[in-house]
Amino acid sequence: MAGTDPIHQFVIQDIFPIATIGGDGTPGSGMNIAFTNSALYMVLSVVVITGFLLMATSRRSVIPGRMQLVAEMGYQFIANMLRSSAGTEGMKFFPFVFSLFAFVLMGNMFGMIPYAFTFTSHIIVTFALAMLVISVVFIYGVMRHGLKFFKLFAPAGIPTPILFIVVPIEIVSFLSRPISLSVRLFGNILAGHITLKVFTGFVVTLGAAGFLGWMGAILPLFMAVALTALEFLVAAVQAYVFAVLTSMYLNDAVHPSH
Amino acid sequence: MATQAFAQEAETPSEQNLDTVIDVPHGEPVEGATGHDPAAEHHGTEVGADAHDTGVFPPFDPATFPSQLLWLAITFAALYLLMSKLALPRLGSIIDERKARLDADLAAADASRQKTDAAIAAYEAALAAAKSKAQGIANETRESIQTELAAKRQAVETDLAARMTSAEARIAQTKAAALTQVDEIAAATAQTIVAQLVGEVSPESVRAAVAKVGKE
Incomplete structure (x- = not known):
């Protein structure tokens, strides 16, 4: 049953339970805390990212090897992106943006391994990351600029009557950022994985139906191969988009008056 | 479905x-x-x-949210700490070190090039000075030769002129002498001819006659 069901891959499975908070002791009540397959891949992502970066930089060579080159390219890619969108002052968020990018990228890429769990396909994870970004933007913006931060909602050089229209629009756009940021990543990964699973499921189902079915399975097989390539692209692009948007939102925190 | x-x-x-x-x-x-x-x-x-x-x-499924949020918080915080305290400073220092080294090497190369340029300029200046000096010497030599030549020529010319005047004077003297002798020869010849034709005449009258003819 689990073989061709496209939803099964998103099921959270407890590896070992930790605690139950609250509830009346009956099963299903209270808050259930456990180390799940999702948590396992989060831990694995952190281990792989850190391990890779530390291993790549272990030699500290001036002329980089292959791994060090990849690490440096990632570093400079994110650094240039953040500097171009948030300026030099935004560079204090570099570790944050780099961690986000690496975490999301690694989560997406782990998802491309068959049987692996994709934690970025869960809205709660992407939403929490997006809320973290927006909280950082908001808290830093208010701390750094005080009330001037709210100039963000009132662009300079706009006549007062139009401000009554613009300010609500700006506020709504600000508030919708965590939603769009999280749903974009979640939706892309979820839809991609479901599509991939559906096409590979066709291959399995048709392949079991004798020679004609075997012939008919060729087309979805090609589709599955092409979709796999596409999903690798999506995995990288969505991590990039997440990091770019984070940089742009951080720019608002650093320079609130447009 | x-x-x-x-x-x-x-x-x-x-x-x-x-x-x-x-x-x-x-x-x-x-x-x-x-x-x-x-x-x-x-x-x-x-x-x-x-x-x-x-x-x-x-x-x-909201039942999975607490676990996911908890582990997300733990893992992302760990990742952030590892990145900001360990991996990124290390990477950054490698990149900065390389940049510093490249800049130093480039600066050294630039300094060497400037030194080379200065050496070339000095060489060219020396060459130009030597050339102008050589030209000066050549000019000087030429001028001194020319003045020497001019002086020599002048001396030769004055010498020649002096010789010419003395020669001319001598010629004039010789001519004058010859001319007086011509008169005498003419008088003697005339006297002889006249003596042959008409007999003896006084040499004085002959001379007077010759002088008279010579003046015409």
Whole structure:
């Protein structure tokens, strides 16, 4: 049953339970805390990212090897992106943006391994990351600029009557950022994985139906191969988009008056 | 169709979660949580058929949220700390070190090039000075030769002029002498001729006659 069901891959499975908070002791009540397959891949992502970066930089060579080159390219890619969108002052968020990018990228890429769990396909994870970004933007913006931060909602050089229209629009756009940021990543990964699973499921189902079915399975097989390539692209692009948007939102925190 | 499929599937996690709930308070072993135990499945189905997460699309199942949020917070905080304290400073220092070294090397190369340029300029200046000096010497030599030549020529010319004047004077003298002798020869000849023709005449009269003819 689990073989061709496209939803099964998103099921959270407890590896070992930790605690139950609250509830009346009956099963299903209270808050259930456990180390799940999702948590396992989060831990694995952190281990792989850190391990890779530390291993790549272990030699500290001036002329980089292959791994060090990849690490440096990632570093400079994110650094240039953040500097171009948030300026030099935004560079204090570099570790944050780099961690986000690496975490999301690694989560997406782990998802491309068959049987692996994709934690970025869960809205709660992407939403929490997006809320973290927006909280950082908001808290830093208010701390750094005080009330001037709210100039963000009132662009300079706009006549007062139009401000009554613009300010609500700006506020709504600000508030919708965590939603769009999280749903974009979640939706892309979820839809991609479901599509991939559906096409590979066709291959399995048709392949079991004798020679004609075997012939008919060729087309979805090609589709599955092409979709796999596409999903690798999506995995990288969505991590990039997440990091770019984070940089742009951080720019608002650093320079609130447009 | 998909909804049905996942509705059937979603029972599995719910049962596992239930097992967890059951397991934890009683301190039972963890194995039951994997949910592949048919006995546990039965158990779950009997006790918690109305569990809140049954039939929920897994990404929207709120029962999984606390665990996910907890582990997300732990892992992302760990990643942030590891990145900001360990990996990124290390990478940054490598890149900065390389940049510093490149800049130093470039500066050294630039300094060497400037030195080379200066050496070339000095060489060219020396060459130009030598050339102009050589030209000066040549000019000087030429001028001195020319003045010497001019002086010599002048001397030769004055010498020649002096000689010419003396020669001319001598010629004039000789001519004058010759001319007086011509008169005498003419007088003698005339006297002889006249003597042959008409007889003796005084030399004085002959001379007077010759002088008279010579003047005409």
